[in-house]
Each structure stands twice: as C-alpha cells, then as structure tokens.
Amino acid sequence: MATPTPEIEVDRESGNFKYEESHKYDAGYGLTEKTIDYISDVKKEDDWIREFRKRALKVFEDKPMPTNWATKDLENIVFENIRYYLADGQRAKKSWDDVPDDVKETFERLGIPENERKFLAGVEAQFDSEAAYSNMKDSVMKQGVIFMGSTEALMKHPEIFRKWFGKVIPTGDNKFSALNSAAFSGGSFIYVPKGVKVSHPLQAYFRINAENFGQFERTLIIADEGSEVTYMEGCTAPKFDTATLHSAVVELVAMPGAKIEYVTVQNWSSNVFNLVTKRAIAHEDAVVKWVDCNIGSRLTMKYPGVILKGKRARGEVLSIALANDGQHQDTGAKMIHAADETTSNIISKSISVGEGRSTYRGQVHMPKHLKGCKNNTECDALLINTNSRTDTYPAITVRGNDNSVQHEASVSKVSAEQIFYMQQRGMSEGEAMSLSVNGFVNDLTRHFPMEYSVELKRLIELEMEGSVG
C-alpha cells in the first residue's frame, strides 16, 4: 500500500532530515576545467581566482590518494559521481525573513537563529555551496571586523585576504587541499583589526542538503596584532544511501599577540567522507587553539595544526572523536615549532564503539637550533565493547637539548561490570554508556564554551542511545 510521502523526512537524529532540492545553478557531475569555468562564471570571479582553481585541478589530478598510509576506504570515493557546485544564485541574506522558507526552516530546526539571539556575535549559514544567511551584530561591524563568504571577501577586500589565501595551506599540501582549491565555495573570511577583541563568538554552520554532492568551503581567519576572536562551526547532513564528500580548507593567521580559538562540533551522518585540512600560523606571542569535536561521518581525516612561527607562540589542539559502528575517525594534530620558546599542547580523546575505529596521528616537530620549546601530548582512547579498534601513531621529532616533550597515552575500556553497576542504579544501558563517555571527555569539555559542551553532551547521548542493539 502506498503511503503518502511526508514533506520532510525526519528520524531520531537532529540533523537527519532533508528538503527537496531546487538549485538554479548546478555544475553537474564530475570535476573538469569546464566545471571550474562554470563555477567561476556563476561567481563572477577575477581571473586570478579562475587560474588558481585550474592550477589546483592539475595538482589534484596528479596527486595520488594517500593510501600508502591512510585507509583504503578513500578509494571508494567516486569523484565523477559527485556534484561540485549547487546554489540558488542568491546572495546571502542579512535577515532570516529573507531566507527561502525551506532553508530557513532547516536552520531553525538546527537551532541556529536561536543561538544567534542568545550568544553569538555573527552567523553565517551555508546551505550546500553558498551561504544563505550572513549577518553580524552592528557593534562588531563598527569595530571594523570583516565577516563574509569567501567569494565576496576575495572580491571586496583582496588587499587583506589575497596576501594569506593559500599561504598557510598551499594547494599542493595534499590531494584534498588541492581538490578544495579547485572547487572551493562558501566558508568564512574573517578579519579582526588590531587590538579588537570580539567578545562573543562568530559562528558558521555548514549544511549539506543535496545528495551526491561535495561541499568545499574555504575559511580564512586573520586576527591582526593583539586581537582576539572565537569562531565556531557546526556541520550536519541528512543520511543518504550514497557517499557525500566534505572537504574544507581552513587557514588561520594569528598576528603577533593575537588569539584565535576555533571550535568545531561536527555531527555528520554516516555516509559523509570528511577530509579536511586545517592549519594556523602563530606569530610572536600569538595563541591558537583548535577545539575539534568529531562525531559521525563514514571517514574523517583531520589533523589541525599550528606552525609556531614567532617567539613564545602557543598552539593547542583539544580533540574529541567518537567512532560508532561503521565509522572511522582518523584524527590528530600537528605542531611545527619554528621559533624559540614556543609551546604546544595536544590533548586527544577518542571513543570507539561497536565496530567503530579510531586512529590518532600526531606530529610534533622541534628542530635542533631552537631553544626553550615545550610540547605536551596526551592521547586517551576509550573502547566500548570488544570489536572496537584504536591505533596511535605519534610522530615526535625533537632535536636539541633545550627543548622538552612530554607524551602520555592511555587506553581504557568501559567494562560490562561498569555498565551493570550503572544499570543497577536505574540507568538504561544507553544512558550508562553515554555517562561513561561524558565522564571520559569531561576534563576536556569543561574548558569548552558552555553552549558547546551542552551540545556535545547531547550529541553523545543521541549517538550512544542509538548504539544499543
């Protein structure tokens, strides 16, 4: 018997719903020079950007998949079956009232306008390839902060952004940074002027709605001397039968004495290949902190890094990865010490559930000629049930006598006895597991902004309840 098709498909997970797609601009399947011309034409880009893209396409085509060290699952990405640009051809709106209803409803269900009212200084909401909404509080704008999409920023403020665009992460850094450089669309460009401290976070939300699609946002944040900014990103996509690709490039530049905190809470559905390159340059006395929470996706490969270029610069990566059945979280951090007295701190917590798999890859580099550098690395893995797998590949290169490194790793298990103990107190198996997981990440999350630790706790609960068979 035929049942009426519901207008919106919903299930348990907050992000798993989709609206019918109606895109005015669709670059079609596969990525060629023609695709790039299409994207550049629609975006009315300057020639240097078009050329940048085309050079990147060559690099992408020439570079092999990194399957010599990474998972063979990468070979299951069929680049010809992916659409590289989907947009409705409208500029990002400054008011939610002007955003098309289905897109607006999408973000309302994800709680974005509500959060904006509560605690954010500015929001950019990207739907497939382009931002549907972009707005910043007047007070922040008056301080001279620039917060807009990549296309618009490269056109309106080339003098600021072109200088650093592709400099922290060169096109040829890896196959997926090249792919992003060829097909990038959306993402945030932020400039915080000297001495300006943005009191509330700026937020971007990346939503994939279309099937057989690749989202390639490009983010560049420049915090000028002595400025401070917190940027948060959230990501979701509905659950499709086919693979979806998310391949972002995020570059951060912290000028002398600046502070950037970059917070990610991603909740991808289990069909998403999430292959993201994130790196920062920290100049003298600058501080860059990556807070990276990876939940969901089929495969995530992401190793946020900081190049500690100026004296006394500090880099931090605090990451949490939760790999449930059928998921592989391959995450880590890179700290490249390139000046005296630079310090770095990496704390990585991974949770593997069922058939889920977690991998930590870390790189800490301290050359011989440097003095007074310090690194602290802690990797903790939690296994829930016997099929889970976890691997740790720390690569620490430290030369010279005046530098110090501390490395600790631990693997623990949630035992059946612990679960039974908690159940005996009245909690269901799912509640017991999510309580253990939250306990495991607790010493990290209590340093997170409150709104994000609440959100993370909620996502962990949903994920763990779903994992009870």
Place this chain on the structure above:
Amino acid sequence: MSNTLEITNLNVSIGDKQILKDFSLTIPKGEVHAIMGPNGTGKSTLAKAIAGHPDYEITSGEVLLDGESILDMEPDERSRAGLFLAFQYPMEIPGVSIANFIRAAKNARLSEDEELNAPAYYKELYEKMDMLQIDRKFTARSVNDGFSGGEKKRCEILQMAMLQPSYAVLDETDSGLDIDALKVVSEGVNTLRGDNLGVLVITHYQRLLDYIVPDVVHVMYDGRIVKSGDKNLALELESKGYDWVKELAPAGA
C-alpha cells in the same frame, strides 16, 4: 499486593556450573534478614542474579518483588522497581562525579516531562552525606575513583539512602572496613531501616551483625539455605565455625 521480596526455588548457573540450587527465601518489608555462609557457597551469586547480572543464568525459579516477577526485567528496570544492590566491589566511573551520578540515577526515575529540583536535590544529598560522615567535597569526586575501601562502602550506602529502594541487598558491605567505618556504615543502614524497607545483609562474619541487628539469620551452604533462626544463630555460628553447617547440608548435595 504482597509486601515481600519472594525468591522461590531459584536455580542459577554460571556457564556449566550450577551455583544456586532451589534457593528459596522471603523477605518482608520492614525486616532485616542476614545470610551467612562460607566462601563460595553462592551468597554473591544470589545478589547478582536477583539484580539481573547478564553472566548469571537463571534456569528455573521465580523472584517476585511485591508480587510482581522481575526476572524478565533489565537490571535498570529492576532498580527502578525498587531493588538496590550495594556491591561488594563497587565499580569506578572515571570523570563522573558522585553528585552527577546520583542525579542521573534519580533522573532515570522521573518521567520525561518531570525535572529534578536541583536545590532540593543538593539539600537532600548533603543531609545524607552528613549522616554517613562523608565530606561534602566528595560530591565533586569521580564515583569510587581512588576511594579507600571504607569510602566506597559509604558511597554505596549514600546511593541507597538517596534512591530509597523498597528492598536492599548488601553484599559483604563489611569487607575491607575498619571498625570505625563499620560503625558509620551500620548506623547509616540502621537509620534507613523502617516499615518501607526490606534488607538482605550478606556477610561472611558475624561482626557486622553486632551493629546491624537482623530479625532473621539464614545459614547458606552449597547454593541453598540450610538453617534459619534469630540473631543468636549468628553467634552460634561464630563459636562453632562453618564446618558445623556442612553437616546440615542434605545428603548427596
């Protein structure tokens, strides 16, 4: 509805090995029963089996809580139905504070549209911690993580006090306690005694029963109760030793 925890002809195995053999015992609300017996006789198996531990297979028999069978219930459902087990070896839950743990347990007892009143919760928690002479700083410590034996057992009784079960099984709560801790824990249990609570105290030693004075004492051997009596039975057992009970076991067992 009968106000008892009624265990009838319970047979329990771990793997191929039968541990409890036609075990029967009825504990009415308002009474404290003690089970004594030598090691390896099935005392802890009884506790785990009625709490629903998945490793213990109940091959036949019945457990009725206020007249309702609990054998088809998950361990958490049995807990919410009013059964509490104070563990012989309480588990550590790293990163989860005592306050949050007990709160989660209380929340699990509320319906979806109910919410725990936080100030009232903390007031109650502090009162009960004071009663058990637990330092208030303990609320922020992770459950049983790095606790001494005595601290763990006090924390078990604190949970019992907060969750207010109708039946509590105390599994070797005296093990690992010095005499001062034993007194505090016993006083805690005695405070909770009353018409709305049935208690089963499992112990190897008579010493605990000087402080928690039972209404009935049962002697267990080889998976079943071989003798029952009043509190004097415990003293008799203490002076005669456990060899004496072996003679009480049915022939061929």
